[in-house]
Amino acid sequence: MTNRQTKGEQARAWDCIKNARLQDRPQTRDYIRAMADEFFEVHGDRTLGEDAAMVTGVGRIGGQVFTIIGHQKGHTIEERKLCNFGMPHPSGYRKSMRAIKQAEKFNRPILCLVDTPGAFCGVDAEERGQGNVIAEHLSCIASAKVPVISVVIGEGGSGGALAIAIADKLLMMENTYFSVITPEGCASILFKDASKAEIAAESLALTPADLIRLGMADGIIREDDDFSLDNMKGTTDRLKAAVLGALAELSGRNPEALVQARYQRSLNMKGF
Amino acid sequence: MELFKPIPAAAGTNQEFSMPSILTCDDCGKQSLAALVHLNGSTCPFCGGLFRMPARARIAMLADADTFIETDETLTSTDPLKFPKYSEKLKKAKADSGLTDAIVTGTCAIEGYPAALAVMDSYFMMGSMGAVVGEKICDLAEIALAKRLPLIIVSASGGARMQEGMISLLQMTRTTMAVNKLGDAGLLYVSVLTHPTTGGVTASFAMQGDVILAEPKALIGFAGPRVITQTVNEELPDAFQKAEYLYQQGMIDGIVKRGELKAALAQILALHADNREASHDQ
C-alpha cells in the first residue's frame, strides 16, 4: 500500500480517503477469511434477487457465532462489476434485513463490516425504493434485540454505509473514513470545484480520529505498516480481540436495555 | 416541478439558497409575488400549480386556529465543525426566512384532534437536515410519547446538511430511533412528503411513516436527478421520482391535494383516535 501516514501522526483526511479506496485493500470477504474459523454464506433477498455488493452469513469468530454483514467491492475488474463496486441495490439491503431478523431469532450478535462508496444511485435502485429500503434498514438495525458491532474497514459512504453502521460499538480501521458525502461531491456543490476535494475532506471531519472526537466511534484499530491482502494476521488479530472485547461488554444486557442504550447513545450525539 | 434552480444536486446534500421575492410557476411559466402567493396556499394564482410552502404557512393551513404551541423555537446551529462559510450562510438563511433552522415543531389540534406536528421549510438552506432538525424531531417525538400524541411530519428537504458532516448523517439514526420509539408505544406516525424530499430525509424518517402521503408532482427520491443522470448517463423519464410515480411503484399510500391535506390528516387521526385512547388506558 502507498500513501500511509507516518506512525504516530494523526492521519490526514485525504490520506484516509486514498487508503480507504485502494483496490487491493482487504475487503469483507478477506476479513471473514482472516477472522472466522468457519462461515456459511446466505444469499438472496427472497423478493427481487441476489446482490453481490452485500455479503451476509453466519460465521464463528473466536468460538462465538456471529451474523456477519458486509459490503463487498471486489478486487478484480470482474468481481468489481459483479459487486457493482460495492454499491448495494435495494435487494442488498433487503438481504441484510433478512440476516438481522435471523440474528434476532437465533439470538446471536451481529458484526457489520462497512466498505461502500454509497448506496447505488440509479434508475432501477430508485424504482425499487432505495430511500424506503435504507429507511427500513435503519429502523430494523436500530431496534435489533441483539448486540451490534460495526467496523469501518474501508469507505464509509453516507447513508448506504450508515445502514450497517448503527451499532452498540463502532470501530474504525486506521486508514478509513466515514462521511456524509464524498469530498469530491461536497467540493463540486459547495466550492463549485471538484478539484478542491482535499479541502472538503479536511472540513468534513471524516477521519477515525474525527469520529472519536465527535463521540461517534469507540475505537481505532491500528493497521500494521505492511497490512495487506497477503499480510492481514497481525492487524486482524487486534480487530478480533477488539470485537470480542466489545461483545463481552455488551453481552449480559437484556434485549430491551440493549435497544434503549443504543437509542440513548444516539441521543447523546447531539452535535451542539 | 423545479421551482427554483439549481435544485439539490446530490443525495444527502443541500444547495445554497435564498428566499426569492418573485416566484415563477413551473406549470404555466407566469410570475407572481411570493408574499401574495404564500397567502393563497402557496399556489399559482394563474393555474393552481404548487409552489414550495413555507413552514409557518403550512402550519397555519393544518393547525386549528390558535392551537399551535411551538417547541424548541430558539434552537439554532452552533456550526459544530466550523465549516467554511457555513456561519455566514446560516445568518443569511435566518434573515431571509425568519426561522432559526429548516424545521418548525410543536403541538396543535387538527379538526379538534390533538397532534404533534413538525414541518420542514425548504426556504431555509434547502430544508437540509443538520443537528437542529434532528434534535427538534427527537424532542417532538419525546413530547408525543409523553402526551401520547400522534406525530405528523411534513418533509421538504434536499437531504443531509453537509456543512455539519457526520453530525448531519447521524440525524438519520436519531430520527429513526425516535419514530421507532413511537411505534413501540403504539402511537401513529404520519409522514407527508412535499416537493422536494430527497437524500438522507427520504432514507430515514420520511419513509418510516405508518401512513405516507405526498403532494402532487412532488420530487421524491434517494438520489437527486442530476446524480442519477451522471451515474447512468441517460435521460430520465419525465415522471421519474415524482409522487405519482412513487405511488405506482408502491412506495407511498396516497397523493393528496394541498387543499385537502388537512381533511385527510383529520380522517387518519380520527381512525386512530380509539387506538390512542385504548393504549392510554393500559
Ligand SMILES: [Zn+2]
Ligand atoms: Zn401557474
